[in-house]
Amino acid sequence: MIHTDIPAIRDQFPIFAWHRQENLPFVYLDNAATTLKPTPVIEAMHDYYSNYSSNIHRGLYPIAVRASKAYEDARVKVQQFFGAAHPEEIVFTQGTTAGINLVAAAFAGGLLQPGDEILLSPMEHHANLVPWQQISAHHNLRLRFLPMDAAGNLQLDQLDTLADFPIKLIAIVHISNTLGHINDLETIIAWAKQRNIRVLVDAAQSAALYPMDVQQLGMDFLVCSGHKMYGPTGIGVLYGKKELLEQMPPYQSGGDMIKKVGLYSSTFADIPHKFEAGTPPIAAAIGLGAALDFLQTLNRPQWLTHLDQLTDYTIRQLREIPGLKIMGEAQKRSHIISFTLQDIHPHDIATFLAQEGIAIRAGHHCTQPLMQHFDTGASARASLSIYNTQEDIDALIQALHHIQSFFNS
């Protein structure tokens, strides 16, 4: 079933060598929380901090010029990675959450009118829910939710029942961070376009490996996080269509985002700088650029096929465990699997697995309304990435059997 050179990939992630050296077991199945970092990313950041650490824009000495170029080169890499028409459509943020907060404040808060509606789904991460609740409360907007069936699939055949509401924005997750379900963006965006509704896609879980051409798909905004794309923490991306970003008022204000400042009023820089107040995370942006270079070296469709097969294997093995329930039945699924095991609490499962060197996540995964939909408080979540092997899955399954017999004894 293995098509791809996993040992060669693992060699690029120094964390595996460290665990080997320390003689510690290490099975990393928490990729939906954050992915591991390959050497080129670490080296790019190390290079910046070691050799040309300086602030960007306006510095006239050589290392400042180099830093500015590296930062703006990273923006172009992001533009090319997502197929955006212009580099200025790429705004560097702190991460997905920061990107959504920016769009909530500047688009919904700045351009929508009282009574306008925002359409979400019940499977959103709190990051794509709470900012909309907050902005709605302040600006008299209204939230509406797509219907979802018992298996956790959005009922897009019912979209037309929403046609008469004054919906101005759909903010939707591409891949559920809890269920792993892949939502049908094409259908949602096509429906929205016919009605002149804007669409924001939360691509936190999909941006790394799933092809995402923003012009072809036609979304208005896309947000993602560098650290879920083999890049560093503290950096994220907001893609926004040029004409929208230009219309939107600034979000945070201060240095770097201005054109001219007087004592009582100011004018603002052009996009994207209008939305990048203060010194940005320069090293992290450069690290993200290196992560995208790394991703470009992968044959992503081939890796996706491999991961689909490994996920199928995982699900088959999990289903062999008596009393284990996988959350949701996806029409189309990614490499994230949530499950419960009898009445053994997910935190207890995760603690036992941690002792065996197996990293998973347990809890509500920042999706409390989704947990309520499934009438549970928490789940255990295994999420796979390119460096995972069948041996990793076998270790997980074996440990789950041990846990079950311990709790049942």
Next chain:
Amino acid sequence: MDDKIKALYQKVIIRESKSPYHYEKPDTFDLAIEADNPVCGDRFELFLSLDGKKIDAVHFTGYGCAISKAATSVLLQIIEQQEIAVAKTRISHFLDFIQNPDTAVRVEDLDENLQAFAAARDFPERQSCVTLSWKALDQSV
């Protein structure tokens, strides 16, 4: 399976989490206390019946891991039929034992049921499970 983890989940915790003490909402009570950990989603409700300065009975319901459920179950047994002041002292003793690395409280000073939680000191990430209901009660009474 290593010894540390077995120690953490020794018989007391498994037993108390599987058949927790007074695990129901009583018909009448004087005080309801919420013990809520938003980070992990554990949430219990504790129901106290008071008799003057004495805690007459405590019940609880809710959702949580084996450790938080067992710790709540044992808490109830420790404070029932105690003067509030005595209960508060016992709670602060136990919290100090779990949370304070330099604690003067020794394992043998604790009730047998509480000694089971000593292993949580080796699992800092699980200490909040042990202390969830204890802290909530300490703050509310």
